[in-house]
Amino acid sequence: MFELEQVLHRVQKPARYVGGEWNVVRKDWDKTAVRVAFAFPDVYEVGMSHLGLQILYHVVNSREDALLERTFAPWVDMEGEMRRRGLPLFTLESHRPVKDFDILAFTLQYEMTFTNILNMLDLAGIPLRSEQRGPGHPLVIAGGPCAFNPEPLADFIDLFVIGEGEEVIHELLDLYLELGGHRLDRQRFLHRAAAIAGVYVPSLYRVEYHADGTISAIEPVASGVPARVVKRVVRNFDRAPFPVKPLVPSLGVVHDRGMLEVQRGCTRGCRFCQAGVIYRPVREKSPATLLQQADEIIRHTGYDEISLVSLSTADYSRIQEMVRSLLDRLEGMGVSVSLPSLRVDAFSVALAREVQRVRRASLTFAPEAGTQRLRDVINKGVTEENLMEAVSAAFAAGWTAIKLYFMIGLPTEREEDLHGIAGLARQVLARGKEMGVPGNRLRVTVSASSFVPKSHTPFQWEPQVEMEELRRRQRTLRGLLKGKGLVFHWHEVEASFLEAVLARGDRRLGRVLEEAWRLGCRFDGWSECFDFEKWQEAFHRAGINPARYAYRRYAYDDLLPWDHIDAGVSRKYLVLEHKRAMEGKATPDCRTGVCPGCGLCPTLEIEPELLEQVEKNASG
Structure with a gap:
């Protein structure tokens, strides 16, 4: 704690690191059988806005035999101070080193936080790769949306929880205690954990490849390990545990x-x-x-x-x-x-x-696409008439600013779809003028993100549109959305490309992640930190062409990197939905x-x- 106090005055937002918030839970370390550090791989302000953190904090700390404390990715200024002084990654509740905990649990909300996970492991003094860890290291587990394609992180995570964690966390803690707690046999625990519904232990699976680099097989290497890991779902949701004494952040956060x-x-x-x-x-x-x-x-x-x-x-x-x-x-x-x-x-x-x-507050609507044809392709179920009725009601109710969210690069997108985005925005602006909204207050903001194909969706087989073409489409929209009252925001295409690579990636990307981290990649979801040139160098050093992941169009019978993870929705249905999309049919x-x-x-x-x-x- 003495070292921490010496550091705090040197960083931008010291409240990120001190803890002590209202409703914080502190337990007696020596009287608690199992200790969990919950790690959010982004800054405090983002992590404390995450409901899942609050839920698991409540669930684990409700047990008499367990405690859960929090740690977040230190911002670059704090990381510099920590490395200079040899200060390890610590939790906010007790300021204990993370490496002293029994379990380190990461939440995977966004692919662009993956290098932060490696950085936090290194700051904690924990070997990056699971095969290098021994009895003296915490078990490193992870869950969340990105766990539905866990393969890029397979080298670094001991086990993944697929699906909702409120019940699984109890089963894992109970197993940990049953097998000896701090003295457990690590490999025995992982083998037993693999039998828990919704738990995926990557070291117990073998991935084989064809000569062209495509996947030929994903198979268990031990008895009792399921060929497919089916997600966990909380039943009787009305009675599910929920935090009614949530932590109140000590500084302004994203959703306060x-x-x-x-x-x-x-x-x-x-x-x-x-x-x-x-x-x-x-x-x-x-x-x-x-x-x-x-x-x-x-x-x-x-x-x-x-x-x-x-x-x-x-x-x-x-x-x-x-x-x-x-x-x-x-x-x-x-x-x-x-x-x-x-x-x-x-x-x-x-x-x-x-x-x-x-x-x-402000009003935001998400038509997602500029024409009815493309909205039918994505099954959005929204018409131009719906949007105009909605904004008319908004202007009549006194709103003067409207935000519209769209995607560019969606499958089958054409030039007229881009013009449709601008056309809708101008119609909304015109409707505001017709309804007497003062011109100095009337504003229509258009945000256009780039489509990223994700696992377990009908578009998982689709490629991402290439970066140069996405840039051209952004330039087209910038030209079409000029004028008083119109504002246009867009995303960096390089970041969207990398997100697509990681979202569709396999185990071979572990080498790339480690190279990128060693080159200094951190906070890749933050534009001021994202350095695409470092990522390009990382791919080069690993001998991997990222375009093969982002731009590949999969066939229906291809074995996908995440096919051993079962989200419950059948492959047959996803194929049918993809075919309906190409035909512009709604479901x-x-x-x-x-x-x-x-x-x-x-x-x-x-x-x-x-x-x-x-x-x-x-x-x-």
Whole structure:
């Protein structure tokens, strides 16, 4: 701690490293049987905005025999001080070195944090590669969305949790204690852990390649190890553990408000969206549960805003009733309610107007594509008429600024689709003028990200559009979106390219990640830190052509790097959805009562938990 105090005055944001937040949990180290360090491979402000961290913090610390403390990626100034002084990576609760913990658990939210994982291992004094670790090192585990293609990190992680972690973490901790705790046999633990549903131990699988570099086989190398690892899903979601005494950050973070998870999963079926697959099926919480949790969160934190969190909050079965009940309780306390995700329809705007009567925020809609043809390809289910009705309702309700999110480089995209983006933006701007929005306040912001093909989606077989062509499309949009009231934002194509490489990568990328880290790559998701030239050098040193990963079009019968990871949705269905996309055919939302046949419910022996059934079960 003495060393830490000497360092803090030398860094930009010392509050990132001191801990001591409201609702922090500190346990007696010597009286706790198993100790976990939860590692978020980005800065404090990003990590503390992550609901998954708060959930697992609550789940593990609710056990008498376990503790969980946090560590985050130190910013470059802090890393420099730590390396100069020999200060190891430490946790915020006790300021103990991470290497002293039994388990180091990373969350994988974004491919561009992978070099931070290696950097944190090195700062902790833990060997980078799992094969180099012995009895004196923590078990290094990981989970989260990027674990659905774990292969680029397979050399560095002892085991991955595939799917939701609330239950799996208990099973892993119980197994750890059963096998001797601090004195356990590492390999025996990993072999036993591989038998736990949803656990993938990469060292227990062999990957073989054809002469052309494509994968020929992914097979277990030991008995009792499953050929395919099926994701874990939390059942009876209404009663799932949830933190009503969340940690309150000690400095401004990305999402500084109370978070209320109203449902998990989405039924929309957008074909580019990985989250819509890996979080299936939809599970809703009852209004009674949500109101109780909201009351407790406000009482234990003092937040003046509650955010209703889910992939598509406006799809919650009784969203209007829920919002009205929350506001009736909270408005008198000066607490506002926010919806982070809105559908492109007038209903959502009316809902936004209702929830933001305490405090108004900006409105964002995501048409994703500029023409109806392309929106049908991606199964967006949004029309131009929907968008115009929504923005008209927004302008009528007093909003003066609208944000529109699009993707460029989507499969089958044509020049007219780019012009369609500009056309929609100009229509929205014109509608604002027609409705009397003052010209000095009227603003339409267009953000265009580049499509990145992700595993377990109908577009997993599609290549990414090449960088130079993406740049040309960005230049086209910049030219089309000039004028008063229009603002255009875009993403660096090099970063999107690297994201695609890592999202579609196999184990051979482990060499590239290590080379990139040794060359100084850190915080690749931050534009001020991202250095594409270093990455190009890393690929060169590893003898790997990254274009083979980002630009390859897979055939339906190709063995994909992630085919041994089962997200529950059948390959047959993903192929069918890809074919429908190429034909511009829509697939219905399964909330309509028409089952699209994705195969998840029979595979996982689970059904959607919609409110009618949830409340029936509660009363029964």
